[in-house]
Each structure stands twice: as C-alpha cells, then as structure tokens.
Amino acid sequence: MSAEQVIALVSALSLAILTPGPAIIATVQTAFAHGRSRALPYALGLASGASLWCLFALAGLAVLFRLHPALFAGLKVFGGFYLLWFAWTLWRAATQPLPKAAGGVSKGYWGGIVLNLSNPKPALFYAALILSVFPEPMAIARQALIYGICLGTELFWYALVAVLMSTAMMRTRYFAAKFWIDRAASVAMALLGLLLIVNH
Secondary structure, eight states: OOHHHHHHHHHHHHHHHHSSSHHHHHHHHHHHHHOHHHHHHHHHHHHHHHHHHHHHHHTTHHHHHHHOHHHHHHHHHHHHHHHHHHHHHHHHHTTSOOOOSOOOHHHHHHHHHHHHHSOSHHHHHHHHHHHHHOOSOOOHHHHHHHHHHHHHHHHHHHHHHHHHHTSHHHHHHHHHTHHHHHHHHHHHHHHHHHHHHHTO
C-alpha cells in the first residue's frame, strides 16, 4: 500500500465523518445533553458501526447491492424510519431539563452502532472509496490493514468531537440555547430520514 493511497483514504474518510450528517449531529447532541460519560461510548459505537460498513465493503457489499437492489432499498427505508424516530425523541427532549452527565454507557455504545448501521450512506461511501483507492484485488493482510486504518480514523474523529463538545463550558453554552439546538438537530435528523425514505 502506497503512502498516497493511505493519505487519500484518511483524508476522504475524515471529510466524510466531519460533514454534517446523522452521526456527527447525534455525537454533538449526546455530548451536550449527557456529557462525556455517555457521549464517548456513543462515539465509540458510531465508529464501530461505521467500520463494519468498511468490512462489508471489503467483502464485496457493492456487488451484493448491485445484484439485489431491493436489499439496498429496504436498508435505506429502515434507516430513514430509524432517523425519524431519533428525531422525534430529540424533539421531545427539547422541552426537558438538561440531564446529568452520567450513566448509560452500554446503551450509548450500542445506540451508536445501531445509528451507523441503519444509515446506508457509510455503506455507499466505503464501497465507492475502497473501489476507487484500491481497485486491484487485495490479500487478506492488506484488507486487514485498510480496516485498521479506517477504524482508527473513525475512532479518532468521533472521540475527539465527543470529548470537545462535552466540556463544562460547551455544556453551559448548550444549556442556554438547549431548546433551539435540540429542535434544530431534530429537524435536521428528520429531513435526513425523509430523504432516505423518499429516495429509496
């Protein structure tokens, strides 16, 4: 694997992670609302879930979706309804007091995995990225190295966002505008969910 390929992989993946979407919105909101004790496991779950799409892409997910388009359409609809449910819970939470920064470690981790597995955008992204950066057939060792790089990149960015956004200063600022931040995040999530359903 060349240095240029590694740089291309990490750069494209970093930009995709930090582009506003369901995962990054959920990470920021969880950090604001629940603090680091829940946001960090949630971020690790998001990274784990996204990295599974990398594994699937390495195993030929793009080919599977091409052979069975109904499977991909079903995944998009499921992901859309999950995002709508997430948006509804966020909308209702806007009028509730700020939770204490504690608890829910397991729920946070598994919630992160479910969110990224229900979103087919990482599946498409990984399939396209790996096919474009590594078009040639690869041995298992090289695939494992690619997976490790992708997992490390996912873990770094999601954990960094969770840690930075769960500081006392950021949580205090969030509390001052909690209603509007939660409602805006809820609308963004709902729109993303509707787009997945409509465009399935």
